[in-house]
Amino acid sequence: MVMGAPAPASAAPTLHYYAIAPGTSVNVRSGPGTNYTIVRVLAAGSQVLIYCQSPGTTVSGYYGTSNIWDNIDDGEYISDTYVNTGSDGYIAARCS
Template sequence: MALRYFEKKNYTSKNSCGASSGGAPGTVGTSGSALNVRSGPGTSYSVVDTLANGSAVTIRCQKSGETITGTYGTSNLWNNVGAAGTNKYIPDAYTQTGSDSRVAPDC
């Protein structure tokens, strides 16, 4: 479909340029404080680690869970940033991925 000169269309890229094999790239974005890494997709899960603001992460897979409002909006997606077989989740709302939707497969 062709757009007329006065129309505009926004596109969201879902490619993973520069991603290492096994996941999509992301960057932790907070107000400067460290982000808690949880053992599951919600704040009721135990804290197993922390990540500094600006940390680069590899998103292995994503899971729906508790809805969180953060730096990059409101989302119920949680990103698994641990090695295969580990449960290390951070809220997608605090992860810059270049997309407002899923960037990795379901966990």
Template sequence: MAASRYTVAPGYRVNVRSGPGTQYAIVRVLPLDATVAITCQKYGEWITGPYGTTRIWDSIAPGEYVSDAYVHTGSDGFVAPRCA
């Protein structure tokens, strides 16, 4: 099954990290108006962003995570399988 694509908050260049928290290294930065495919989600550090406060992190590629607080999923919960 293909992962759904979601828009990143307008006007934000979101840091992509190697794990679910700000203590993890930045592996790249998403461009403005990016969309991401969420392959799985897991709990991590609490983050406040334009879409609220959450501890859900979205895996957008192997070893690449963004806080769900910056991704418009339309949900406060999980929209993809839990990461292993």
């Protein structure tokens, strides 16, 4: 790096917390679909960070019907239909 040169732009996206549907507890699964094991349950009123999103099982939930699943931690996914993202589409990078 050259002294006095601007720092390179960070490629890391800014993460935001998103609210779970009101009055709803949500199953957290080990993968992007209802056929994956439930690893824990989020309590009503929880908020989550979405690290990436992946297509999976289509689910009908509080915010409509979708096949988008949100990765909220290592090996933890919830259906996007229970997260208030303000969008019916992808709001984060696809999981690799």
